[in-house]
Amino acid sequence: MMVAEALIERADLQKRVEQLRQRIETNARYQEGEEPSEDAATLLRECGDVLVQLRRVVTAINLTNATTTVADGRTLTELLAEREALRARHSVLVAAAAAASGSGHGYRQMRSELRQIAALPVAEVRREADQVARELRVLDVLVQRTNWEAVLVEV
Structure with a gap:
């Protein structure tokens, strides 16, 4: 299995845990005289099994990430x-440039008010951003390519 596939599996397992958590909360209490739609204890056991799988996948991903190197030697x-x-x-x-330019504040300065002055060179900060x-973007492409090329460490 490649790291990218393991990352997809990790995301699926995390979603499954969240879904089970919600179902457990929904069925953990019920009104006297009625039955819950699902058995909370069974859901709890199922969630535990999924968490074991998640732990295995995360461990394998982390070990692979720590040992996989790219051309320049970085892991x-x-x-x-x-x-x-x-x-x-x-x-x-981006936030600094927006704050310095006054955008996003939704107010207009009136002539009678004191002038607001940018404490940062907005154009320069935006160029740096x-x-x-x-x-x-370049780094992300390298990470994505490496994820599809690196074989997952077996745990």
Whole structure:
């Protein structure tokens, strides 16, 4: 199995756990004289089984990420950490540019009010955000390609 396939399986298992959690909550109590639509104890056991599968898949993904390297010698784990940092940087830059430009505040300044002045060079911050977005796209392509090429470690 490839890492990308394991990531799809992980997402499916996470959705299944959430669905089971909701069904357990719905059926954990019922009114006297009525029967619950499902047995909460059975659902709880089923959820436990799914969580065991999820743990196995996550462990295999993490071990594979830690041992899989790309051409420049970085591990997949390092690439994922870099991607997370770039996403956070991009988010901060976009928010900073928006705040400095006054967009999103939904108010208009009247002549009698004190002028608002941008504390940041908006165009420069936006250029930096665009550069980070490009780096992020390149890195994301590398991560995706590696996920489809790397064979999952057996656990």
